[in-house]
Amino acid sequence: xxxxxxxxxxxxxxxxxxxxKDYNPDTLVSIARGGVTLGHAYASATDNRQLMSINSVxxxxxxxxxxxxxxxxxxxxxxxxxxxxxxIIDSGQTMLAVVTTLTKLYPHVxxxxxxxxxxxxxxxxxxxxxxxxxxWIEFFWEKDFMEKRND
Numbered sequence: 815x816x817x818x819x820x821x822x823x824x825x826x827x828x829x830x831x832x833x834x835k836d837y838n839p840d841t842l843v844s845i846a847r848g849g850v851t852l853g854h855a856y857a858s859a860t861d862n863r864q865l866m867s868i869n870s871v872x873x874x875x876x877x878x879x880x881x882x883x884x885x886x887x888x889x890x891x892x893x894x895x896x897x898x899x900x901x902i903i904d905s906g907q908t909m910l911a912v913v914t915t916l917t918k919l920y921p922h923v924x925x926x927x928x929x930x931x932x933x934x935x936x937x938x939x940x941x942x943x944x945x946x947x948x949x950w951i952e953f954f955w956e957k958d959f960m961e962k963r964n965d
Contacts, residue, residue, distance in 0.1 A: 818930070818953045826944055827855045830928050833942045837926055839897035843888055845870055845912060848901035851955045852930065856899055864893070868916075870908045882911040890920040898927040901953055903943065906936025913938060 830852075841864040844853025850867055857865040866888035872881075890896060896916070903909050909927055916925055928942035931951055 815950045815952050816947075818951050820954045823851075823855070823930075823954065826930055827852065827859055829944060830856060830930075830942060831859045834897060834926075834928060837895060837897065837941075839895045839926070840864060841866065841890060841893035841896045843868055843890075843896055843898045843912075843916070845898065845900040845908060846886075848953070849899045849929075851953075852901055852928075853899045856897075856928075866890075868912055870912065872905075872908050882908050884911055884915055887915065887919070890916060890923050893920070893923050896923050896925045898925065900927070900929050900940075902931040902933075902947060902951060903927075903929045903936045903938070903940050904933050904947075906933075906938040909936070909940070910938040 842853055842857055842862055844850045844865065844867045846867045846869045853865055853867065867886065868884060868888055869886045871883045898909065898912055900909060913925055913927065926941040929940045931945050931947040932940060932943045933947055
């Protein structure tokens with residue numbers, strides 16, 4: 815397992831902001847739960863108040879489910895360039911479900927995605943990503959708070 819600390823996250827958000835500068839998204843969609851922390855930080859760093867989220871359920875802790883369930887789908891009627899944010903693209907099943915669903919509902923919207931980590935052979939790659947993951951990543955927003963919850 816690899817621990818992903820807050821200090822690295824701060825640096826990485828700034829790097830993703832720089833990477834996506836030319837795309838200049840007008841709307842941000844974070845995938846809950848893993849992408850919510852990234853979405854909030856990215857929105858703050860870019861002063862973008864059009865931050866929305868979409869919920870997905872594919873994993874239960876480290877156990878992968880059979881299919882990705884999506885709910886709380888955001889209204890992108892007024893968007894033109896959307897950036898979907900998630901912590902990691904593992905199998906790509908979640909990101910593919912989100913992109914496919916939002917593209918069908920809002921064909922006028924350009925949709926790109928960004929992630930901190932990605933695996934080598936997902937069903938879909940992010941347009942913007944930072945690190946290839948070779949093992950399980952323990953993000954500070956999961957590990958640090960789960961330890962406190964279990965105390």
